[in-house]
Amino acid sequence: MNPFTYSHATAVDDAVRDKASHHDAAYIGGGTNLLDLMKENVERPTHLIGLNRLPLTKIQNDPEGGLRLGALATNADTAWHPEVEKRYPLLSQAILAGASPQLRNMATNGGNLMQRTRCYYFYDTATPCNKREPGSGCSAIGGYNRIHAILGTSQSCIATHPSDMCIALAALEAVVRVSGPNGERTIEFADFHRLPGNAPHIDNTLRPGELITGLDLPAKGFEKNYSYLKLRDRTSYAFALVSVAAALELEGNTIKDARIALGGVAHKPWRDTDVEDALKGQPATADTFRKAATQLLQGARGFGSNDFKVELAKRAIVRALKQATEMKQGPTEAFLNSNP
Amino acid sequence: MSQYTNYIGKPTNRVDGPAKVTGAAKYAAEFNVPNLAYGVVVSSPIAKGKIIKVYSKPVLKIPGVLAVFSHENVPNLAWFDRNYKDDVAPGGSPFRPLHDNEVKFSQQPIALVVADTFEVARYAASILEIEYEEEDHETDIELKRTEGFMPGRGKSGWMPPPPPRGKPDKEWKKAAHRIEHEYIHGAQHHNPMEMFATTTEYHPDGSITAYDKTQGVYNAQQYISKIFGLSKKQARVVTEYMGGGFGSGLRPQYQLFMSVMAALELKRSVRVTLTRQQMFSFGHRPYTLQYVKLGTNPDGTLAALQHHALHETSRFEEYTENVVNWSGMLYQCDNVKLGYQLAELDVYTPLDMRAPGAATGSIALEIAMDEMAFEAGLDPVDFRIRNYAETDQNMKKPFSSKRLRDCYHQGAAKFGWEKRNPRPRSMRDGNMLVGWGMAGGVWDATQKKSAAKATLTADGRLEVSSATSDIGTGTYTIMTQIAAQYLGLPIEAVTFKLGDTDLPEAPLEGGSWTAASVGTAVKNVCEEMGKKLLKQAQKMKGSPLKKAKFDDVEFVNGQIRLRLDPDQAVVIRDVLQASGKEKLEAETSATPNMLKQMQHSMHSHNAVFAEVKVDEDLGTVHVTRVVNAVAAGRILNLKTARSQVLGSIVWGISMALMEETIMDHKFGRYMNHNYAEYHIPVNADVRDLQVLFVEEEDEVVNPLGVKGIGEIGLLGVAAAIANAVFHATGKRVRTLPVMIDKLL
Structure with a gap:
C-alpha cells in the first residue's frame, strides 16, 4: 500500500x-473493495476523498x-428498507445474496456499482493482466478461468463483473x-458497465471525476x-459462478413482460x-423458459475451466423463471436463500 | 459428599475462554515491546530462476526505512544443513531464507524490508524492485506420473509401506467382484485464522525473546539457536496462544528467521507478520494421485487390496506422510500390496496438515470400499463389518483396544441407517435427491516423552507447567483438569502454563499425542507433589495419616484422606501452612512404557455417516446431517473434545465439497491465495452435526488411557460425503472436491 492523503x-x-484537483485521487465510500485493492497494490491512489459525510x-x-x-x-439498509422489500423484493434478494452481513453494513449502493472484478490474475500483481496493466496480456485466457466470463468476452479480457445487486x-x-x-x-443501467473490448481497464462509462449520487428505480418493480x-x-x-435475476409480469399463465439479467x-x-x-x-412453461435460455446463451463460449457455465447458466435461467412464475420456495431455494 | 474435584471426562469450559474473549490473550503479533521495528517480506513472483539484483537503494532513501535484507547482504550464518533442520524436517536440505540467488518456488521470500512503522515497511516493500532471470519450472504432477520414486530418507513418524503380503495380483484377478479406480485430491493450505508472526524482543545483553507462532517452542528455539549461534539461554521462545495451527506451526516458518535475523542485525526489536497471501507460501497438503484395486470373494470378504499413492514434494526435501499404510490394517485382508512414491516439483515442501497422509489415503480407500460394496451388492456398513480387522496385519500385533465395531453400530443407529434404501437415486426430498453415505478411518495413538513442573503455594494454589502448546484445541483446559483431579484441588485453584522455553520440555503439539504425552507428565508431577504433601502431612501434630503409604491415600475435595477411611483426612492448605514452607515444588517427566507398547498396535478409529441433498439440475450439494462416532480411548473433556470433532467434520465437508488450492502451471503459482477464493465452509454450509464418543479402556497407550482426538474426527468425513453423493445421484466423483461442474 502506498502513502496517500485523505x-x-x-x-x-x-x-x-x-477529485479534479488531484491526479490519482479516488472516492471512497464503504471501502470494502478499494481497501483490498490498495493492500494488494492493484490500486495506488495518492489521495482519497471520503464520501460518507455527503x-x-x-x-x-x-x-x-x-x-x-x-x-x-x-447495501444492508437498502435490502431491508420496507419500500424496497415491498416494491422491489428482487433487489432485496439480490443484495442479500452477496457478501456477508458485515460487508453489507459497510458497502454503499454507489460503491457496489464500482466493484472491480474478482479475477485471480487481476488481484495478483505477479501475473500479467490487461485490466490492471493495459497491454500486459490476459493470464486468464489459457489459465485457470473457472470464475470467468462466457459472454461478451474479448481477446484482451474475460473477467466478470462480481456484483449481485447490479444484476x-x-x-x-x-x-x-x-x-x-x-x-x-x-445513465441507463444497461449503459453503465461496459464490455472489455480492447480497453478492459475501463469498467464503466463514468467520465473522469464523475461521482454516483443515486439510483432511480422505475415504478415497475415486478x-x-x-x-x-x-x-x-x-x-x-x-461470488456467483452464475446468477440470474428473473422478473415476470403474468396475466394468468401468459407472460406480459419479462426481464432476465445474468451475473457471473x-x-x-x-x-x-x-x-x-x-x-x-x-405461456410461462418450462418449454418457453428453455427456449429463452438457449437463445440467451447463443453466443456463449467457455475458456476451459469455465466451460460448464454455459450449461449451468441455461439451467439456472429455467429454474429462476420457474421460481418467478410459481413464487414457491422449494427445498433447494431454502438452502440457497438461507443467507441473510 | 460428592467428589467435586473429579474433573476428568467432565464437559468443562475452557479455562482460557475469558482471556480470549476479553482480548487479554496475546498472540505473537500482539506483543508491543518498546522501540519495535517492523519487517515486511517481499515474495517471489516467479517459480524458478535467479535473482539478478535487488535494487535496495531507492527504498533505503525512504524516511523510516531501516534496512533491506536479501541474499546480497544477509549476515554469515550457520553453514551446514543440520543447523537448519527442525524436529520434523523431512530428509534433504532445508530451505534457507535469503540464502542465495536461487528462486526455488513461487512466493519464495526474497527480501525483508524493515522500517520504523509497519506502514512505511509495507510501502517500501511494495516498491522494492528486484530483477529476476526466469527458468523453466515444473509444477504439474500430472506430467510426472512416470517419474515417481520411493523416498529414501523420509521424516520422523514416516513408515515405508509394509512389504506385500499374500498374492495381491493373482487373487485380485480371481476375485468374484473387482474394482480399480484412480482418486485425486488437489493441494490444500492450512490457513489458520491467525497469520504467522514473530515479535522478536532484543535485550541489551544481546539475547532475544521471540514471541512466535509455533506448535513447538523448543523446536523453534533449537532452530534459531543453531542458525544464529545463540545459546538456549540467549534465545527464549514464547507462544502463549495460537489462533489455529492444523500442522502449519510444526516447522519453524520463515517469519521467525526473518524477525530474529533482523533483530540481531539491527540490535533492535523487530516484528514480522505474514500476509494472508503469504500464508500460501510455506507448506500444504500435497496434491496426491491414488490408485486402488479391491476384489471380494463370494462371501463378501476382501480377496485382495492394492493401494498406491504418488504425491508432490519439493526439489530440496523429501516430504513424506503415511498415505497407504492404513489400508493394510483397517480391514482384514491376506493379499495386500501398498505402494508409495514422490515426485519432485518446483514447489515449496509440503507440510503435515491435520491427519497428514491418513486424511488423503482414507478418501481413496473409503470411496473404493463404497464402490466395492456396491459392486458386490452389500451394505457399506455390513461390508466393513465382514472385513473387520481383529489384529493389525501390518504389524502382526493385537490392538491395545479397538471399538470400531461399536462405532459402526452406534453411529448407524444414531443416523437411522437401517432406513436407507440401498439403490442410488432412490431417496428424495421434493426436487432434491437425498444420499446417505458412510466411511471410517484410523489414526495412531502415540505417547512421547514429556516433562512438567508443579508448584503449590501456601495459599493453596497450584501452578503446573510444560512447554507444550494450545493451538486452540483445549490443552490449557484438559491439563488443568488433570492436575486438579490428581491433587484433589478445586479447578479454580489450578493454573496451567505452556508455550515458553523457560518451562520443562514437551514435544511438538501434533500427531494427536499431546493429551497422552503432556497429560501423563502432568499426572506424574502431581503424584510427585502428592508424595511431598503426604510427607509434610505426616509431620503434622496428630496427623491421621501418620502411617499411611502413598497408595493408601487419595487427594479429593481439597483434602488428603485415607482411601479406606475417608473421615481420616487433612486439608491440603493446612498441610502447607503447618509445614511453614512458602511453596512445594516438583518436576518430573513421563516416558512411554515401551515394553507394553511394543507388543501392541495402538490406534483410534471412527465411523462417519453423512446425508446430502443434491439439486441435480443445478449441481448443488448440501450436507444436511453428519454423525461421527469416535473411539479414541478415554475422553478427558467432553466439551472441548466434541468441539474438536465438530471442527473436523466441518473440515471434512470442506475437503469433500470446496477446498483446494489451484495452481496455474504457466506461472507455477497458486492463484486462489486469499480467503475470498480459497473456499472453506461458512455457517450456511454447516447443518446438523452429531458427535458420539465410544469410550475405550486402554491401559497400554498411557496411564490416562487417552488416545488423542486431534486427527481422528477428520477421517472418513470427506469420503462419507462423496459416497452419499453417489447414493443420491448415481454419479461417482473420484476427483475431490465435488463442485457444481462435476455433477452437471
Missing part, C-alpha cells in the same frame, strides 16, 4: 472539485412513482445519477413474480432484450 467531502460539488444516504419515493436510492445508503438493478432498469465537473447527468438465483461454490460469502458470466450484468421481447405473449 479528505472528507461534505458537499457533492466539493468532492467533485477535490447527504446521499436517503431512500425515498420519487415523483414518477419510482424509488430513489441514495448512493451512500448501505437486479439491470433487470429492473435502474437509472444511475451522477455528478461531475460538467454537472449532473443520468414484486409479484421474481427470483434471484445465485449458484456458487459454497452457500454464502462466495460477463464483464457487465448480461441482458438480451430480444429474448425478453420474444417471451411476451408466451
Whole structure:
C-alpha cells in the first residue's frame, strides 16, 4: 500500500472539485473493495476523498412513482428498507445474496456499482493482466478461468463483473445519477458497465471525476413474480459462478413482460432484450423458459475451466423463471436463500 | 459428599475462554515491546530462476526505512544443513531464507524490508524492485506420473509401506467382484485464522525473546539457536496462544528467521507478520494421485487390496506422510500390496496438515470400499463389518483396544441407517435427491516423552507447567483438569502454563499425542507433589495419616484422606501452612512404557455417516446431517473434545465439497491465495452435526488411557460425503472436491 492523503467531502460539488484537483485521487465510500485493492497494490491512489459525510444516504419515493436510492445508503439498509422489500423484493434478494452481513453494513449502493472484478490474475500483481496493466496480456485466457466470463468476452479480457445487486438493478432498469465537473447527468443501467473490448481497464462509462449520487428505480418493480438465483461454490460469502435475476409480469399463465439479467458470466450484468421481447405473449412453461435460455446463451463460449457455465447458466435461467412464475420456495431455494 | 474435584471426562469450559474473549490473550503479533521495528517480506513472483539484483537503494532513501535484507547482504550464518533442520524436517536440505540467488518456488521470500512503522515497511516493500532471470519450472504432477520414486530418507513418524503380503495380483484377478479406480485430491493450505508472526524482543545483553507462532517452542528455539549461534539461554521462545495451527506451526516458518535475523542485525526489536497471501507460501497438503484395486470373494470378504499413492514434494526435501499404510490394517485382508512414491516439483515442501497422509489415503480407500460394496451388492456398513480387522496385519500385533465395531453400530443407529434404501437415486426430498453415505478411518495413538513442573503455594494454589502448546484445541483446559483431579484441588485453584522455553520440555503439539504425552507428565508431577504433601502431612501434630503409604491415600475435595477411611483426612492448605514452607515444588517427566507398547498396535478409529441433498439440475450439494462416532480411548473433556470433532467434520465437508488450492502451471503459482477464493465452509454450509464418543479402556497407550482426538474426527468425513453423493445421484466423483461442474 502506498502513502496517500485523505479528505472528507461534505458537499457533492466539493468532492467533485477535490477529485479534479488531484491526479490519482479516488472516492471512497464503504471501502470494502478499494481497501483490498490498495493492500494488494492493484490500486495506488495518492489521495482519497471520503464520501460518507455527503447527504446521499436517503431512500425515498420519487415523483414518477419510482424509488430513489441514495448512493451512500448501505447495501444492508437498502435490502431491508420496507419500500424496497415491498416494491422491489428482487433487489432485496439480490443484495442479500452477496457478501456477508458485515460487508453489507459497510458497502454503499454507489460503491457496489464500482466493484472491480474478482479475477485471480487481476488481484495478483505477479501475473500479467490487461485490466490492471493495459497491454500486459490476459493470464486468464489459457489459465485457470473457472470464475470467468462466457459472454461478451474479448481477446484482451474475460473477467466478470462480481456484483449481485447490479444484476437486479439491470433487470429492473435502474437509472444511475451522477455528478461531475460538467454537472449532473443520468445513465441507463444497461449503459453503465461496459464490455472489455480492447480497453478492459475501463469498467464503466463514468467520465473522469464523475461521482454516483443515486439510483432511480422505475415504478415497475415486478414484486409479484421474481427470483434471484445465485449458484456458487459454497452457500454464502462466495461470488456467483452464475446468477440470474428473473422478473415476470403474468396475466394468468401468459407472460406480459419479462426481464432476465445474468451475473457471473460477463464483464457487465448480461441482458438480451430480444429474448425478453420474444417471451411476451408466451405461456410461462418450462418449454418457453428453455427456449429463452438457449437463445440467451447463443453466443456463449467457455475458456476451459469455465466451460460448464454455459450449461449451468441455461439451467439456472429455467429454474429462476420457474421460481418467478410459481413464487414457491422449494427445498433447494431454502438452502440457497438461507443467507441473510 | 460428592467428589467435586473429579474433573476428568467432565464437559468443562475452557479455562482460557475469558482471556480470549476479553482480548487479554496475546498472540505473537500482539506483543508491543518498546522501540519495535517492523519487517515486511517481499515474495517471489516467479517459480524458478535467479535473482539478478535487488535494487535496495531507492527504498533505503525512504524516511523510516531501516534496512533491506536479501541474499546480497544477509549476515554469515550457520553453514551446514543440520543447523537448519527442525524436529520434523523431512530428509534433504532445508530451505534457507535469503540464502542465495536461487528462486526455488513461487512466493519464495526474497527480501525483508524493515522500517520504523509497519506502514512505511509495507510501502517500501511494495516498491522494492528486484530483477529476476526466469527458468523453466515444473509444477504439474500430472506430467510426472512416470517419474515417481520411493523416498529414501523420509521424516520422523514416516513408515515405508509394509512389504506385500499374500498374492495381491493373482487373487485380485480371481476375485468374484473387482474394482480399480484412480482418486485425486488437489493441494490444500492450512490457513489458520491467525497469520504467522514473530515479535522478536532484543535485550541489551544481546539475547532475544521471540514471541512466535509455533506448535513447538523448543523446536523453534533449537532452530534459531543453531542458525544464529545463540545459546538456549540467549534465545527464549514464547507462544502463549495460537489462533489455529492444523500442522502449519510444526516447522519453524520463515517469519521467525526473518524477525530474529533482523533483530540481531539491527540490535533492535523487530516484528514480522505474514500476509494472508503469504500464508500460501510455506507448506500444504500435497496434491496426491491414488490408485486402488479391491476384489471380494463370494462371501463378501476382501480377496485382495492394492493401494498406491504418488504425491508432490519439493526439489530440496523429501516430504513424506503415511498415505497407504492404513489400508493394510483397517480391514482384514491376506493379499495386500501398498505402494508409495514422490515426485519432485518446483514447489515449496509440503507440510503435515491435520491427519497428514491418513486424511488423503482414507478418501481413496473409503470411496473404493463404497464402490466395492456396491459392486458386490452389500451394505457399506455390513461390508466393513465382514472385513473387520481383529489384529493389525501390518504389524502382526493385537490392538491395545479397538471399538470400531461399536462405532459402526452406534453411529448407524444414531443416523437411522437401517432406513436407507440401498439403490442410488432412490431417496428424495421434493426436487432434491437425498444420499446417505458412510466411511471410517484410523489414526495412531502415540505417547512421547514429556516433562512438567508443579508448584503449590501456601495459599493453596497450584501452578503446573510444560512447554507444550494450545493451538486452540483445549490443552490449557484438559491439563488443568488433570492436575486438579490428581491433587484433589478445586479447578479454580489450578493454573496451567505452556508455550515458553523457560518451562520443562514437551514435544511438538501434533500427531494427536499431546493429551497422552503432556497429560501423563502432568499426572506424574502431581503424584510427585502428592508424595511431598503426604510427607509434610505426616509431620503434622496428630496427623491421621501418620502411617499411611502413598497408595493408601487419595487427594479429593481439597483434602488428603485415607482411601479406606475417608473421615481420616487433612486439608491440603493446612498441610502447607503447618509445614511453614512458602511453596512445594516438583518436576518430573513421563516416558512411554515401551515394553507394553511394543507388543501392541495402538490406534483410534471412527465411523462417519453423512446425508446430502443434491439439486441435480443445478449441481448443488448440501450436507444436511453428519454423525461421527469416535473411539479414541478415554475422553478427558467432553466439551472441548466434541468441539474438536465438530471442527473436523466441518473440515471434512470442506475437503469433500470446496477446498483446494489451484495452481496455474504457466506461472507455477497458486492463484486462489486469499480467503475470498480459497473456499472453506461458512455457517450456511454447516447443518446438523452429531458427535458420539465410544469410550475405550486402554491401559497400554498411557496411564490416562487417552488416545488423542486431534486427527481422528477428520477421517472418513470427506469420503462419507462423496459416497452419499453417489447414493443420491448415481454419479461417482473420484476427483475431490465435488463442485457444481462435476455433477452437471
